[in-house]
Amino acid sequence: MDNKKNGIPKLRFPGFTGAWEQRKLGEVADVRDGTHDSPKYINEGYPLLTSKNVGNGYINYDDVKYVSEKDYVQINKRSKVDVNDILMGMIGIIGNLALIREEPDFAIKNVALIKHTSNFDYQFLFQELQTNSISKELLSGMDGGTQKFISLKKIRNLSVMFPSKNEQNQIGLSLARFDDLIALHQRKLEHLQEQKKGLLQKMFPKNGEVVPEVRFPGFTDAWEQRKLGEVADVRDGTHDSPKYINEGYPLLTSKNVGNGNINYDDVKYCIRKDYVQINNDQR
Known part of the structure:
Protein backbone atom coordinates (compact mmCIF):
# COMPACT_ATOMS: atom_id res chain seq x y z
CA MET A 1 0.00 0.00 0.00
CA ASP A 2 3.05 2.28 0.08
CA ASN A 3 3.54 2.52 -3.69
CA LYS A 4 1.95 5.82 -4.74
CA LYS A 5 4.00 6.31 -7.91
CA ASN A 6 2.05 3.95 -10.14
CA GLY A 7 -0.90 3.25 -7.85
CA ILE A 8 -0.27 -0.51 -7.80
CA PRO A 9 0.87 -2.37 -4.64
CA LYS A 10 3.66 -4.97 -4.78
CA LEU A 11 1.56 -7.63 -3.03
CA ARG A 12 -2.03 -8.24 -4.02
CA PHE A 13 -4.85 -10.76 -3.57
CA PRO A 14 -5.62 -12.85 -6.70
CA GLY A 15 -8.22 -11.45 -9.05
CA PHE A 16 -7.54 -7.77 -8.45
CA THR A 17 -5.89 -5.64 -11.13
CA GLY A 18 -5.69 -2.00 -12.12
CA ALA A 19 -4.30 1.05 -10.38
CA TRP A 20 -5.58 2.40 -7.09
CA GLU A 21 -7.10 5.87 -6.93
CA GLN A 22 -5.28 8.59 -4.99
CA ARG A 23 -7.45 10.95 -2.92
CA LYS A 24 -7.17 13.40 -0.05
CA LEU A 25 -8.37 11.94 3.24
CA GLY A 26 -10.81 14.83 3.67
CA GLU A 27 -12.41 14.01 0.29
CA VAL A 28 -13.51 10.54 1.36
CA ALA A 29 -13.95 10.95 5.12
CA ASP A 30 -15.54 13.42 7.50
CA VAL A 31 -12.45 14.54 9.46
CA ARG A 32 -12.99 16.60 12.61
CA ASP A 33 -11.22 17.13 15.91
CA GLY A 34 -12.26 17.24 19.53
CA THR A 35 -12.84 20.24 21.73
CA HIS A 36 -10.20 22.96 22.03
CA ASP A 37 -11.68 24.23 25.29
CA SER A 38 -10.57 23.21 28.77
CA PRO A 39 -13.68 22.11 30.65
CA LYS A 40 -13.72 21.79 34.42
CA TYR A 41 -12.39 18.39 35.47
CA ILE A 42 -14.13 16.35 38.15
CA ASN A 43 -13.27 13.20 40.12
CA GLU A 44 -15.90 11.01 38.45
CA GLY A 45 -17.86 11.47 35.27
CA TYR A 46 -17.30 11.00 31.54
CA PRO A 47 -13.71 10.37 30.33
CA LEU A 48 -12.18 13.14 28.20
CA LEU A 49 -9.55 11.50 26.03
CA THR A 50 -6.51 13.28 24.59
CA SER A 51 -3.75 12.13 22.22
CA LYS A 52 -1.95 10.29 25.05
CA ASN A 53 -4.96 7.96 25.37
CA VAL A 54 -4.74 6.87 21.71
CA GLY A 55 -2.20 4.34 20.47
CA ASN A 56 -1.44 0.85 19.15
CA GLY A 57 -4.91 0.68 17.63
CA TYR A 58 -6.77 1.01 20.92
CA ILE A 59 -7.99 3.44 23.56
CA ASN A 60 -6.34 3.47 26.96
CA TYR A 61 -7.52 5.28 30.06
CA ASP A 62 -4.11 6.01 31.62
CA ASP A 63 -4.26 9.25 33.63
CA VAL A 64 -7.56 10.12 32.01
CA LYS A 65 -9.54 13.12 33.26
CA TYR A 66 -13.30 13.33 33.69
CA VAL A 67 -15.93 15.92 32.78
CA SER A 68 -19.56 16.46 33.73
CA GLU A 69 -22.49 15.16 31.69
CA LYS A 70 -23.22 18.73 30.57
CA ASP A 71 -19.69 19.18 29.13
CA TYR A 72 -19.76 15.65 27.67
CA VAL A 73 -22.97 16.40 25.77
CA GLN A 74 -21.68 19.80 24.62
CA ILE A 75 -18.39 18.43 23.32
CA ASN A 76 -20.13 15.58 21.50
CA LYS A 77 -22.32 17.99 19.57
CA ARG A 78 -19.15 18.82 17.64
CA SER A 79 -17.24 15.55 17.72
CA LYS A 80 -19.29 12.52 18.77
CA VAL A 81 -17.33 9.29 18.40
CA ASP A 82 -19.12 6.20 17.06
CA VAL A 83 -18.27 2.56 16.41
CA ASN A 84 -15.95 2.08 13.38
CA ASP A 85 -14.61 5.64 13.64
CA ILE A 86 -10.84 6.17 13.77
CA LEU A 87 -9.03 8.45 16.24
CA MET A 88 -5.60 9.95 15.48
CA GLY A 89 -3.26 11.71 17.90
CA MET A 90 -2.57 15.33 16.96
CA ILE A 91 -0.25 16.45 19.79
CA GLY A 92 2.90 14.83 21.19
CA ILE A 93 3.26 11.46 19.47
CA ILE A 94 1.69 12.34 16.14
CA GLY A 95 -0.33 9.76 14.21
CA ASN A 96 -1.13 7.31 17.01
CA LEU A 97 -4.33 5.52 16.05
CA ALA A 98 -7.30 3.83 17.67
CA LEU A 99 -10.13 2.03 15.92
CA ILE A 100 -13.39 2.28 17.86
CA ARG A 101 -14.68 -1.29 18.20
CA GLU A 102 -17.25 -0.78 20.98
CA GLU A 103 -19.89 1.85 21.71
CA PRO A 104 -17.86 4.71 23.25
CA ASP A 105 -18.69 6.56 26.46
CA PHE A 106 -16.13 9.35 26.20
CA ALA A 107 -15.47 12.73 24.60
CA ILE A 108 -12.25 13.87 22.91
CA LYS A 109 -9.92 16.85 23.15
CA ASN A 110 -7.18 17.68 20.61
CA VAL A 111 -7.67 14.34 18.86
CA ALA A 112 -8.53 13.96 15.18
CA LEU A 113 -11.78 12.09 14.52
CA ILE A 114 -12.11 10.28 11.18
CA LYS A 115 -15.77 9.41 10.83
CA HIS A 116 -16.73 6.20 9.06
CA THR A 117 -18.69 6.78 5.85
CA SER A 118 -19.90 4.61 2.98
CA ASN A 119 -16.98 5.87 0.86
CA PHE A 120 -14.48 3.41 2.32
CA ASP A 121 -14.01 0.20 4.30
CA TYR A 122 -13.09 1.33 7.83
CA GLN A 123 -10.74 -1.61 8.47
CA PHE A 124 -8.89 -0.86 5.25
CA LEU A 125 -8.45 2.85 6.02
CA PHE A 126 -7.36 2.05 9.57
CA GLN A 127 -4.60 -0.18 8.16
CA GLU A 128 -3.56 2.28 5.45
CA LEU A 129 -3.13 5.05 8.02
CA GLN A 130 -0.41 2.88 9.60
CA THR A 131 1.74 2.65 6.46
CA ASN A 132 5.17 4.20 6.08
CA SER A 133 3.99 6.67 3.43
CA ILE A 134 1.38 8.12 5.80
CA SER A 135 3.89 8.22 8.67
CA LYS A 136 6.35 10.15 6.50
CA GLU A 137 3.65 12.58 5.42
CA LEU A 138 2.62 13.18 9.03
CA LEU A 139 6.25 13.66 10.07
CA SER A 140 6.85 16.23 7.36
CA GLY A 141 3.68 18.10 8.34
CA MET A 142 4.41 18.54 12.04
CA ASP A 143 4.58 22.00 13.60
CA GLY A 144 5.62 23.28 17.01
CA GLY A 145 8.79 23.29 19.09
CA THR A 146 9.15 20.96 22.07
CA GLN A 147 5.48 19.97 21.88
CA LYS A 148 4.91 18.78 18.31
CA PHE A 149 1.46 18.93 16.75
CA ILE A 150 -0.23 18.59 13.38
CA SER A 151 -3.11 20.69 12.13
CA LEU A 152 -6.51 19.31 11.17
CA LYS A 153 -6.03 20.79 7.70
CA LYS A 154 -2.88 18.73 7.14
CA ILE A 155 -4.62 15.57 8.30
CA ARG A 156 -7.47 16.26 5.87
CA ASN A 157 -4.86 16.70 3.10
CA LEU A 158 -3.17 13.34 3.72
CA SER A 159 -2.79 11.41 0.45
CA VAL A 160 -4.56 8.05 0.63
CA MET A 161 -4.87 5.33 -2.00
CA PHE A 162 -8.11 3.46 -2.63
CA PRO A 163 -8.79 0.27 -4.65
CA SER A 164 -12.25 -1.15 -5.23
CA LYS A 165 -14.53 -1.77 -2.26
CA ASN A 166 -14.05 -5.54 -2.60
CA GLU A 167 -10.29 -5.24 -2.48
CA GLN A 168 -10.49 -2.82 0.45
CA ASN A 169 -12.58 -5.38 2.31
CA GLN A 170 -10.12 -8.24 1.63
CA ILE A 171 -7.14 -6.20 2.78
CA GLY A 172 -8.92 -4.84 5.84
CA LEU A 173 -10.12 -8.25 7.04
CA SER A 174 -6.75 -9.90 6.42
CA LEU A 175 -4.75 -7.35 8.41
CA ALA A 176 -7.40 -7.17 11.15
CA ARG A 177 -6.68 -10.85 11.87
CA PHE A 178 -3.10 -9.88 12.68
CA ASP A 179 -4.38 -7.18 15.03
CA ASP A 180 -6.49 -9.78 16.84
CA LEU A 181 -3.48 -12.11 17.22
CA ILE A 182 -1.28 -9.27 18.46
CA ALA A 183 -3.91 -8.26 21.02
CA LEU A 184 -4.22 -11.87 22.22
CA HIS A 185 -0.46 -12.25 22.67
CA GLN A 186 -0.28 -8.82 24.31
CA ARG A 187 -2.74 -9.98 26.97
CA LYS A 188 -0.66 -13.13 27.51
CA LEU A 189 2.48 -11.01 27.82
CA GLU A 190 0.84 -8.70 30.35
CA HIS A 191 -0.29 -11.73 32.38
CA LEU A 192 3.26 -13.15 32.42
CA GLN A 193 4.68 -9.76 33.40
CA GLU A 194 2.28 -9.59 36.34
CA GLN A 195 3.26 -13.10 37.39
CA LYS A 196 6.94 -12.18 37.30
CA LYS A 197 6.30 -8.98 39.25
CA GLY A 198 4.61 -11.01 41.98
CA LEU A 199 7.49 -13.51 42.11
CA LEU A 200 10.04 -10.70 42.35
CA GLN A 201 8.30 -9.47 45.49
CA LYS A 202 8.29 -12.94 47.06
CA MET A 203 11.63 -14.40 45.92
CA PHE A 204 13.70 -11.48 47.26
CA PRO A 205 13.73 -10.39 50.92
CA LYS A 206 11.64 -7.35 51.81
CA ASN A 207 13.24 -4.24 53.30
CA GLY A 208 14.65 -5.03 56.74
CA GLU A 209 14.41 -8.80 56.21
CA VAL A 210 17.05 -11.39 55.27
CA VAL A 211 14.87 -14.32 54.19
CA PRO A 212 12.52 -14.29 51.14
CA GLU A 213 8.92 -15.41 51.37
CA VAL A 214 9.27 -17.98 48.57
CA ARG A 215 12.34 -20.18 48.27
CA PHE A 216 13.53 -23.24 46.37
CA PRO A 217 13.70 -26.44 48.47
CA GLY A 218 16.95 -27.03 50.34
CA PHE A 219 17.87 -23.36 50.93
CA THR A 220 17.56 -22.03 54.48
CA ASP A 221 20.43 -19.61 55.18
CA ALA A 222 19.83 -15.88 55.59
CA TRP A 223 20.80 -13.64 52.71
CA GLU A 224 23.78 -11.29 53.08
CA GLN A 225 23.26 -7.56 52.50
CA ARG A 226 26.00 -5.72 50.60
CA LYS A 227 26.49 -2.43 48.74
CA LEU A 228 26.29 -2.83 44.96
CA GLY A 229 29.72 -1.24 44.57
CA GLU A 230 31.23 -3.89 46.85
CA VAL A 231 30.30 -6.76 44.55
CA ALA A 232 30.22 -5.11 41.12
CA ASP A 233 32.33 -2.65 39.11
CA VAL A 234 29.86 0.21 38.62
CA ARG A 235 30.66 2.96 36.08
CA ASP A 236 28.79 5.37 33.85
Missing part, protein backbone atom coordinates in the same frame (compact mmCIF):
# COMPACT_ATOMS: atom_id res chain seq x y z
CA GLY A 237 29.12 6.50 30.25
CA THR A 238 30.67 9.64 28.85
CA HIS A 239 29.62 13.06 30.12
CA ASP A 240 30.89 14.77 26.97
CA SER A 241 28.79 15.51 23.91
CA PRO A 242 30.59 14.15 20.83
CA LYS A 243 29.72 15.29 17.34
CA TYR A 244 26.86 13.24 15.97
CA ILE A 245 26.88 11.84 12.42
CA ASN A 246 24.31 10.10 10.20
CA GLU A 247 26.00 6.69 10.30
CA GLY A 248 28.60 5.25 12.62
CA TYR A 249 28.72 3.76 16.11
CA PRO A 250 25.51 3.99 18.21
CA LEU A 251 25.80 6.14 21.33
CA LEU A 252 23.14 4.92 23.75
CA THR A 253 21.48 7.03 26.43
CA SER A 254 18.98 6.20 29.18
CA LYS A 255 16.06 6.34 26.72
CA ASN A 256 17.56 3.35 24.86
CA VAL A 257 17.51 1.13 27.95
CA GLY A 258 14.34 -0.52 29.24
CA ASN A 259 12.33 -3.70 29.82
CA GLY A 260 15.55 -5.67 30.17
CA ASN A 261 16.71 -4.87 26.63
CA ILE A 262 18.50 -2.34 24.47
CA ASN A 263 16.46 -0.50 21.84
CA TYR A 264 17.77 1.75 19.10
CA ASP A 265 14.81 4.12 18.83
CA ASP A 266 16.05 7.59 17.86
CA VAL A 267 19.64 6.56 18.57
CA LYS A 268 22.46 8.92 17.60
CA TYR A 269 25.79 7.95 16.05
CA CYS A 270 29.40 8.98 16.60
CA ILE A 271 32.64 8.43 14.68
CA ARG A 272 35.04 5.58 15.46
CA LYS A 273 37.53 7.92 17.15
CA ASP A 274 34.91 9.04 19.70
CA TYR A 275 33.64 5.47 20.08
CA VAL A 276 37.15 4.25 20.96
CA GLN A 277 37.80 7.19 23.28
CA ILE A 278 34.54 6.74 25.20
CA ASN A 279 35.11 3.00 25.64
CA ASN A 280 38.71 3.56 26.77
CA ASP A 281 37.51 6.06 29.38
CA GLN A 282 35.19 3.46 30.88
CA ARG A 283 37.95 0.88 31.46
Whole structure:
Protein backbone atom coordinates (compact mmCIF):
# COMPACT_ATOMS: atom_id res chain seq x y z
CA MET A 1 0.00 0.00 0.00
CA ASP A 2 3.05 2.28 0.08
CA ASN A 3 3.54 2.52 -3.69
CA LYS A 4 1.95 5.82 -4.74
CA LYS A 5 4.00 6.31 -7.91
CA ASN A 6 2.05 3.95 -10.14
CA GLY A 7 -0.90 3.25 -7.85
CA ILE A 8 -0.27 -0.51 -7.80
CA PRO A 9 0.87 -2.37 -4.64
CA LYS A 10 3.66 -4.97 -4.78
CA LEU A 11 1.56 -7.63 -3.03
CA ARG A 12 -2.03 -8.24 -4.02
CA PHE A 13 -4.85 -10.76 -3.57
CA PRO A 14 -5.62 -12.85 -6.70
CA GLY A 15 -8.22 -11.45 -9.05
CA PHE A 16 -7.54 -7.77 -8.45
CA THR A 17 -5.89 -5.64 -11.13
CA GLY A 18 -5.69 -2.00 -12.12
CA ALA A 19 -4.30 1.05 -10.38
CA TRP A 20 -5.58 2.40 -7.09
CA GLU A 21 -7.10 5.87 -6.93
CA GLN A 22 -5.28 8.59 -4.99
CA ARG A 23 -7.45 10.95 -2.92
CA LYS A 24 -7.17 13.40 -0.05
CA LEU A 25 -8.37 11.94 3.24
CA GLY A 26 -10.81 14.83 3.67
CA GLU A 27 -12.41 14.01 0.29
CA VAL A 28 -13.51 10.54 1.36
CA ALA A 29 -13.95 10.95 5.12
CA ASP A 30 -15.54 13.42 7.50
CA VAL A 31 -12.45 14.54 9.46
CA ARG A 32 -12.99 16.60 12.61
CA ASP A 33 -11.22 17.13 15.91
CA GLY A 34 -12.26 17.24 19.53
CA THR A 35 -12.84 20.24 21.73
CA HIS A 36 -10.20 22.96 22.03
CA ASP A 37 -11.68 24.23 25.29
CA SER A 38 -10.57 23.21 28.77
CA PRO A 39 -13.68 22.11 30.65
CA LYS A 40 -13.72 21.79 34.42
CA TYR A 41 -12.39 18.39 35.47
CA ILE A 42 -14.13 16.35 38.15
CA ASN A 43 -13.27 13.20 40.12
CA GLU A 44 -15.90 11.01 38.45
CA GLY A 45 -17.86 11.47 35.27
CA TYR A 46 -17.30 11.00 31.54
CA PRO A 47 -13.71 10.37 30.33
CA LEU A 48 -12.18 13.14 28.20
CA LEU A 49 -9.55 11.50 26.03
CA THR A 50 -6.51 13.28 24.59
CA SER A 51 -3.75 12.13 22.22
CA LYS A 52 -1.95 10.29 25.05
CA ASN A 53 -4.96 7.96 25.37
CA VAL A 54 -4.74 6.87 21.71
CA GLY A 55 -2.20 4.34 20.47
CA ASN A 56 -1.44 0.85 19.15
CA GLY A 57 -4.91 0.68 17.63
CA TYR A 58 -6.77 1.01 20.92
CA ILE A 59 -7.99 3.44 23.56
CA ASN A 60 -6.34 3.47 26.96
CA TYR A 61 -7.52 5.28 30.06
CA ASP A 62 -4.11 6.01 31.62
CA ASP A 63 -4.26 9.25 33.63
CA VAL A 64 -7.56 10.12 32.01
CA LYS A 65 -9.54 13.12 33.26
CA TYR A 66 -13.30 13.33 33.69
CA VAL A 67 -15.93 15.92 32.78
CA SER A 68 -19.56 16.46 33.73
CA GLU A 69 -22.49 15.16 31.69
CA LYS A 70 -23.22 18.73 30.57
CA ASP A 71 -19.69 19.18 29.13
CA TYR A 72 -19.76 15.65 27.67
CA VAL A 73 -22.97 16.40 25.77
CA GLN A 74 -21.68 19.80 24.62
CA ILE A 75 -18.39 18.43 23.32
CA ASN A 76 -20.13 15.58 21.50
CA LYS A 77 -22.32 17.99 19.57
CA ARG A 78 -19.15 18.82 17.64
CA SER A 79 -17.24 15.55 17.72
CA LYS A 80 -19.29 12.52 18.77
CA VAL A 81 -17.33 9.29 18.40
CA ASP A 82 -19.12 6.20 17.06
CA VAL A 83 -18.27 2.56 16.41
CA ASN A 84 -15.95 2.08 13.38
CA ASP A 85 -14.61 5.64 13.64
CA ILE A 86 -10.84 6.17 13.77
CA LEU A 87 -9.03 8.45 16.24
CA MET A 88 -5.60 9.95 15.48
CA GLY A 89 -3.26 11.71 17.90
CA MET A 90 -2.57 15.33 16.96
CA ILE A 91 -0.25 16.45 19.79
CA GLY A 92 2.90 14.83 21.19
CA ILE A 93 3.26 11.46 19.47
CA ILE A 94 1.69 12.34 16.14
CA GLY A 95 -0.33 9.76 14.21
CA ASN A 96 -1.13 7.31 17.01
CA LEU A 97 -4.33 5.52 16.05
CA ALA A 98 -7.30 3.83 17.67
CA LEU A 99 -10.13 2.03 15.92
CA ILE A 100 -13.39 2.28 17.86
CA ARG A 101 -14.68 -1.29 18.20
CA GLU A 102 -17.25 -0.78 20.98
CA GLU A 103 -19.89 1.85 21.71
CA PRO A 104 -17.86 4.71 23.25
CA ASP A 105 -18.69 6.56 26.46
CA PHE A 106 -16.13 9.35 26.20
CA ALA A 107 -15.47 12.73 24.60
CA ILE A 108 -12.25 13.87 22.91
CA LYS A 109 -9.92 16.85 23.15
CA ASN A 110 -7.18 17.68 20.61
CA VAL A 111 -7.67 14.34 18.86
CA ALA A 112 -8.53 13.96 15.18
CA LEU A 113 -11.78 12.09 14.52
CA ILE A 114 -12.11 10.28 11.18
CA LYS A 115 -15.77 9.41 10.83
CA HIS A 116 -16.73 6.20 9.06
CA THR A 117 -18.69 6.78 5.85
CA SER A 118 -19.90 4.61 2.98
CA ASN A 119 -16.98 5.87 0.86
CA PHE A 120 -14.48 3.41 2.32
CA ASP A 121 -14.01 0.20 4.30
CA TYR A 122 -13.09 1.33 7.83
CA GLN A 123 -10.74 -1.61 8.47
CA PHE A 124 -8.89 -0.86 5.25
CA LEU A 125 -8.45 2.85 6.02
CA PHE A 126 -7.36 2.05 9.57
CA GLN A 127 -4.60 -0.18 8.16
CA GLU A 128 -3.56 2.28 5.45
CA LEU A 129 -3.13 5.05 8.02
CA GLN A 130 -0.41 2.88 9.60
CA THR A 131 1.74 2.65 6.46
CA ASN A 132 5.17 4.20 6.08
CA SER A 133 3.99 6.67 3.43
CA ILE A 134 1.38 8.12 5.80
CA SER A 135 3.89 8.22 8.67
CA LYS A 136 6.35 10.15 6.50
CA GLU A 137 3.65 12.58 5.42
CA LEU A 138 2.62 13.18 9.03
CA LEU A 139 6.25 13.66 10.07
CA SER A 140 6.85 16.23 7.36
CA GLY A 141 3.68 18.10 8.34
CA MET A 142 4.41 18.54 12.04
CA ASP A 143 4.58 22.00 13.60
CA GLY A 144 5.62 23.28 17.01
CA GLY A 145 8.79 23.29 19.09
CA THR A 146 9.15 20.96 22.07
CA GLN A 147 5.48 19.97 21.88
CA LYS A 148 4.91 18.78 18.31
CA PHE A 149 1.46 18.93 16.75
CA ILE A 150 -0.23 18.59 13.38
CA SER A 151 -3.11 20.69 12.13
CA LEU A 152 -6.51 19.31 11.17
CA LYS A 153 -6.03 20.79 7.70
CA LYS A 154 -2.88 18.73 7.14
CA ILE A 155 -4.62 15.57 8.30
CA ARG A 156 -7.47 16.26 5.87
CA ASN A 157 -4.86 16.70 3.10
CA LEU A 158 -3.17 13.34 3.72
CA SER A 159 -2.79 11.41 0.45
CA VAL A 160 -4.56 8.05 0.63
CA MET A 161 -4.87 5.33 -2.00
CA PHE A 162 -8.11 3.46 -2.63
CA PRO A 163 -8.79 0.27 -4.65
CA SER A 164 -12.25 -1.15 -5.23
CA LYS A 165 -14.53 -1.77 -2.26
CA ASN A 166 -14.05 -5.54 -2.60
CA GLU A 167 -10.29 -5.24 -2.48
CA GLN A 168 -10.49 -2.82 0.45
CA ASN A 169 -12.58 -5.38 2.31
CA GLN A 170 -10.12 -8.24 1.63
CA ILE A 171 -7.14 -6.20 2.78
CA GLY A 172 -8.92 -4.84 5.84
CA LEU A 173 -10.12 -8.25 7.04
CA SER A 174 -6.75 -9.90 6.42
CA LEU A 175 -4.75 -7.35 8.41
CA ALA A 176 -7.40 -7.17 11.15
CA ARG A 177 -6.68 -10.85 11.87
CA PHE A 178 -3.10 -9.88 12.68
CA ASP A 179 -4.38 -7.18 15.03
CA ASP A 180 -6.49 -9.78 16.84
CA LEU A 181 -3.48 -12.11 17.22
CA ILE A 182 -1.28 -9.27 18.46
CA ALA A 183 -3.91 -8.26 21.02
CA LEU A 184 -4.22 -11.87 22.22
CA HIS A 185 -0.46 -12.25 22.67
CA GLN A 186 -0.28 -8.82 24.31
CA ARG A 187 -2.74 -9.98 26.97
CA LYS A 188 -0.66 -13.13 27.51
CA LEU A 189 2.48 -11.01 27.82
CA GLU A 190 0.84 -8.70 30.35
CA HIS A 191 -0.29 -11.73 32.38
CA LEU A 192 3.26 -13.15 32.42
CA GLN A 193 4.68 -9.76 33.40
CA GLU A 194 2.28 -9.59 36.34
CA GLN A 195 3.26 -13.10 37.39
CA LYS A 196 6.94 -12.18 37.30
CA LYS A 197 6.30 -8.98 39.25
CA GLY A 198 4.61 -11.01 41.98
CA LEU A 199 7.49 -13.51 42.11
CA LEU A 200 10.04 -10.70 42.35
CA GLN A 201 8.30 -9.47 45.49
CA LYS A 202 8.29 -12.94 47.06
CA MET A 203 11.63 -14.40 45.92
CA PHE A 204 13.70 -11.48 47.26
CA PRO A 205 13.73 -10.39 50.92
CA LYS A 206 11.64 -7.35 51.81
CA ASN A 207 13.24 -4.24 53.30
CA GLY A 208 14.65 -5.03 56.74
CA GLU A 209 14.41 -8.80 56.21
CA VAL A 210 17.05 -11.39 55.27
CA VAL A 211 14.87 -14.32 54.19
CA PRO A 212 12.52 -14.29 51.14
CA GLU A 213 8.92 -15.41 51.37
CA VAL A 214 9.27 -17.98 48.57
CA ARG A 215 12.34 -20.18 48.27
CA PHE A 216 13.53 -23.24 46.37
CA PRO A 217 13.70 -26.44 48.47
CA GLY A 218 16.95 -27.03 50.34
CA PHE A 219 17.87 -23.36 50.93
CA THR A 220 17.56 -22.03 54.48
CA ASP A 221 20.43 -19.61 55.18
CA ALA A 222 19.83 -15.88 55.59
CA TRP A 223 20.80 -13.64 52.71
CA GLU A 224 23.78 -11.29 53.08
CA GLN A 225 23.26 -7.56 52.50
CA ARG A 226 26.00 -5.72 50.60
CA LYS A 227 26.49 -2.43 48.74
CA LEU A 228 26.29 -2.83 44.96
CA GLY A 229 29.72 -1.24 44.57
CA GLU A 230 31.23 -3.89 46.85
CA VAL A 231 30.30 -6.76 44.55
CA ALA A 232 30.22 -5.11 41.12
CA ASP A 233 32.33 -2.65 39.11
CA VAL A 234 29.86 0.21 38.62
CA ARG A 235 30.66 2.96 36.08
CA ASP A 236 28.79 5.37 33.85
CA GLY A 237 29.12 6.50 30.25
CA THR A 238 30.67 9.64 28.85
CA HIS A 239 29.62 13.06 30.12
CA ASP A 240 30.89 14.77 26.97
CA SER A 241 28.79 15.51 23.91
CA PRO A 242 30.59 14.15 20.83
CA LYS A 243 29.72 15.29 17.34
CA TYR A 244 26.86 13.24 15.97
CA ILE A 245 26.88 11.84 12.42
CA ASN A 246 24.31 10.10 10.20
CA GLU A 247 26.00 6.69 10.30
CA GLY A 248 28.60 5.25 12.62
CA TYR A 249 28.72 3.76 16.11
CA PRO A 250 25.51 3.99 18.21
CA LEU A 251 25.80 6.14 21.33
CA LEU A 252 23.14 4.92 23.75
CA THR A 253 21.48 7.03 26.43
CA SER A 254 18.98 6.20 29.18
CA LYS A 255 16.06 6.34 26.72
CA ASN A 256 17.56 3.35 24.86
CA VAL A 257 17.51 1.13 27.95
CA GLY A 258 14.34 -0.52 29.24
CA ASN A 259 12.33 -3.70 29.82
CA GLY A 260 15.55 -5.67 30.17
CA ASN A 261 16.71 -4.87 26.63
CA ILE A 262 18.50 -2.34 24.47
CA ASN A 263 16.46 -0.50 21.84
CA TYR A 264 17.77 1.75 19.10
CA ASP A 265 14.81 4.12 18.83
CA ASP A 266 16.05 7.59 17.86
CA VAL A 267 19.64 6.56 18.57
CA LYS A 268 22.46 8.92 17.60
CA TYR A 269 25.79 7.95 16.05
CA CYS A 270 29.40 8.98 16.60
CA ILE A 271 32.64 8.43 14.68
CA ARG A 272 35.04 5.58 15.46
CA LYS A 273 37.53 7.92 17.15
CA ASP A 274 34.91 9.04 19.70
CA TYR A 275 33.64 5.47 20.08
CA VAL A 276 37.15 4.25 20.96
CA GLN A 277 37.80 7.19 23.28
CA ILE A 278 34.54 6.74 25.20
CA ASN A 279 35.11 3.00 25.64
CA ASN A 280 38.71 3.56 26.77
CA ASP A 281 37.51 6.06 29.38
CA GLN A 282 35.19 3.46 30.88
CA ARG A 283 37.95 0.88 31.46
